[in-house]
Amino acid sequence: NGVVSDFKHVVLIMTSNLGTKEANVMGFNKDNSLKSDKAVKEFFSSEFRNRLSAVIEFKELSSEELQKIVTLELEKINKQLASKAIVVSVTAAAKREIASMAHSEFGARDIARILDREIKEKLSDEILFGALQNGGEVKVGFSKGALSIDCKEA
Structure with missing residues (x-):
């Protein structure tokens, strides 16, 4: 030109x-x-x-660095859910597992997608129709090779 x-x-x-x-x-x-x-x-x-x-x-990011990024991303989720009076807590074992899932060639890029798939998508029904309609607490754990989500209404 x-x-x-x-x-x-x-x-x-x-x-x-x-x-x-x-x-x-x-x-x-x-x-x-x-x-x-x-x-x-x-x-x-x-x-x-x-x-x-x-x-x-x-x-390449270490496991500890990935876990810190998981913590930062979880803080973002908690900020998003604060207006609905929902608090998400994640055990250390669950954070390690999420970091391990992300520890691929894509590194930290996958963390937000993993949290969307493993936590946010599973909470959406609880927020709309279940125990979290009026707020509540969510505990994410890891046992027997899988992440678990326990929702308690406010």
Whole structure:
């Protein structure tokens, strides 16, 4: 179109999954930065790489970090339900299980979807037609390999 753009004051952030396949290969070398550097060099031309200020590799989230994210997402759910006088509490075992379910190649991205599927969808009927119509308490636990939800009306 002939439009000229000025990129002098632009911070451009690009993401990629380059090197993730190589990083998942079994081996004794835990330093995956060498593998991701190689993948970047093989994929992008040297002219393009020379224009990059930095390549930053993000590490896989630990179980503890995922559990903290689960806690943050649960706080959001509690804020959403506060107007309906509903409080959701989750046992430590249930948080570990939700974090474990999310501990995939997608990491924290799956946590909100898992909470939607495992908690929010199951609470919707209770809120509309069941024990939580007038508010109440919800306890999410984990036993015998499954999450459990116990609803008590206010």
